[in-house]
Structure formats: structure tokens, C-alpha cells
């Protein structure tokens with residue numbers, strides 16, 4: 001076995017992932033009517049199931065129909081529950097051991113012009129400033145979506161607090177609101193604390209055994225790279241200072257969460273920090289450093305690292321090294337999961353792997369609000385990309 005570390009099972013909450021490879025959430029912008037699961041979406045997750053990832057995180061699912069970053073983004077509401085149930089069943093039919101988590105999200109300031117662009121932080125232009133009560137409603141929407149994910153049969157949920165979305169705006173020092181949602185550390189983490197607290201107590205009341213084992217984690221941007229962003233020391237600071245992010249990770253542990261998915265940056269603003277490209281390849285080292293720093297906090301959270309794709313053929317040995325050295329528990333792949341959904345199973349079988357070349361085609365499709373996937377290895381997306389169709 002070439003990668004014994006990668007292919008050693010690892011516990012996450014009360015469950016066990018069969019290996020350490022995570023297919024990160026990747027928006028595909030291909031929902032059916034009303035944000036439902038489409039046939040194309042089902043096909044994508046069936047393929048990922050066949051790929052034998054230890055964990056697949058289903059792309060950002062909006063908790064409301066009001067906060068979409070993608071025109072065809074999926075919405076996790078009761079109307080769409082049956083579709084999500086079917087998605088989980090199909091996944092488990094193919095890969096009963098692999099875990100499937102849903103990422104729940106509110107796009108906030110990242111919402112498209114076709115949706116409602118909102119902000120939490122005072123003084124931000126071109127966005128509706130959310131009132132105290134509206135934020136409470138978002139909190140309730142998150143809770144309802146997480147409970148629906150459990151009802152759909154998912155193994156757990158990823159509370160999206162990264163990449164400049166609503167959750168990240170909430171945490172950052174630039175959230176200087178004067179109501180209960182802003183200003184102090186206590187207030188900026190209230191959303192997470194009260195959200196997770198209520199989810200845990202509602203799950204505890206359910207009689208299904210699997211509800212008690214439902215995995216809860218969150219994806220955070222350790223450093224956003226903007227003034228007053230996550231990973232800075234105050235609303236007017238831009239230089240990296242991770243003191244407060246360490247506190248947030250420890251808080252997640254105290255709240256009884258099961259994992260932290262370590263990312264960084266804000267796509268579209270500080271994109272290279274989130275996903276290194278060819279000219280910025282070595283930024284992957286920052287992502288590795290952030291994951292190591294979180295791991296060194298010695299919490300009981302399982303730690304996911306991000307941004308392995310840019311390493312192509314070297315990614316597996318880097319992941320292996322990180323796991324063996326105890327710098328991460330899981331290695332997360334975003335673009336690679338688009339390029340070759342069968343990556344983990346091919347690492348074992350030795351079949352030829354379609355490596356992502358970081359051509360940024362998937363990012364261009366996303367910006368153009370097209371259905372999204374790999375333009376290099378999938379004819380459908382290649383055609384979409386070359387046709388260059390604007391707004392569908």
C-alpha cells in the first residue's frame with residue numbers, strides 16, 4: 001500500500017471515515033426547479049460515491065431562497081427534502097462506508113444581483129444591512145436546514161463560516177455592529193454558539209439513534225486577507241494575526257462540534273489565498289500552515305486541510321506526509337474532485353488519474369453563472385465554456 005496514512009480509517013464524532021480524503025464542497029450551479037436536486041446533481045454525487053472518498057461534502061446548500069450566490073444553487077428546504085433523501089440513498093447504495101455531509105450556507109454579501117445581497121457589517125456599500133431580527137431569522141433558517149439534512153439521512157453538516165459568506169462576515173473583527181450580533185468576540189460568535197447549541201439540543205430530542213451521531217463541523221477561513229477580516233487583530237488591521245481564530249476553534253470544540261475544515265481567503269476578492277493557481281502555487285503552504293496551527297491546538301476536533309489540488313501528482317504524497325506527521329487528519333480536494341471524481345479509488349488501483357491543471361475554467365463557468373464542472377475532462381462543460389454563453 002503506497003499511502004498507508006491516507007487509507008487508514010479515522011473517527012469523526014461517533015462515526016468513522018474509511019479514509020482521509022475529502023471531496024470538498026464545490027458549487028455546481030445546476031439545481032432543478034426551486035433549488036431542488038437535479039439529475040445532473042445526482043449523477044455528480046453518484047460518481048463521487050464511486051470514487052471512494054472518505055468524506056464527500058455536498059456543495060453549499062442555501063438555507064433560504066433569498067440568499068443565492070448561484071442562480072441555480074440548491075436550496076435545503078422542506079419542498080426539496082425528497083430530492084436530498086434520494087441523493088443520500090443513491091450515494092450510500094454505491095458507497096455505504098463513505099460519509100456524506102451537507103454544507104449549509106447563506107451567501108450574504110456573496111449573493112448574486114438576481115438574489116438579495118446582504119451584509120452584517122456596518123458601512124458596507126451595495127448591500128442591504130441586515131437588522132437584528134433578520135439575523136435571528138437566518139439563524140433559525142440554518143437550524144431548520146441542518147435538521148432537514150439529518151432527516152434526509154446525511155451523516156452530518158458543515159456550517160459554512162468561510163469565504164466571505166454570511167458566516168464569515170459574522171465572525172470577522174470588521175463586524176462592529178452595536179447589537180447582540182456584533183462588536184465583542186462574544187457577540188460575533190453568538191450566531192455559531194446559539195446555532196450549534198440549539199441544533200444539538202433539538203437533535204438530542206429526536207428518537208432516531210442516528211440523530212445522536214449526526215456530525216457537526218464548520219468550514220472557516222483562518223485568514224481572509226482583507227482589512228478587519230477573519231485572522232486579523234481588529235477592524236482596521238490587515239496583517240495576519242490568528243489569535244482570535246484559535247479562540248474560535250477552541251470554542252467549536254467546547255460546543256461539542258466534531259471537526260473544523262480549515263480554509264482561507266475570499267473567492268473573488270482574495271481568491272488565490274483560497275485556491276492557489278499556477279503563478280501562486282506556493283500559497284498552498286499557507287493553507288498547510290493554517291491546518292497545522294489548528295491541529296496544534298490539540299482539541300478533539302478532526303482537522304481538515306484544504307487546497308491540495310495545485311500539487312497534482314505530488315498531492316497524495318504531501319497529504320500522506322501531513323497525515324503521518326500529525327499536521328492534519330483529513331486532506332481536502334476541491335478542483336481535483338471536479339477533474340477526477342474517482343481520484344481516491346484510482347490512487348489504489350493505479351489507474352490513470354485526470355489531474356486538475358488549475359486552468360480556472362471551473363471558476364470562469366461559476367462567474368458566468370453556468371452549470372459548473374471540469375472543462376478539461378468533461379465534454380459537457382468544455383462545450384459550455386467554449387460557447388462562452390453569458391447568463392443562463
Ligand SMILES: Cc1cc2nc3c(=O)[nH]c(=O)nc-3n(C[C@H](O)[C@H](O)[C@H](O)COP(=O)(O)O)c2cc1C
Pocket residue numbers: 024025026027028059060103160162163219263274275276306307308309310332333334335336362363366372
Ligand atoms: C467552482 C468552485 C466552486 C466552489 N464551491 C465551494 C462551495 O460550495 N463551498 C466551499 O466551502 N468552497 C467552495 N469552493 C472552494 C473549494 O472547496 C476549495 O476550497 C478550493 O477550490 C481550494 O481547494 P483546491 O485547491 O483543492 O481546489 C469552490 C471552488 C471552486 C473553484
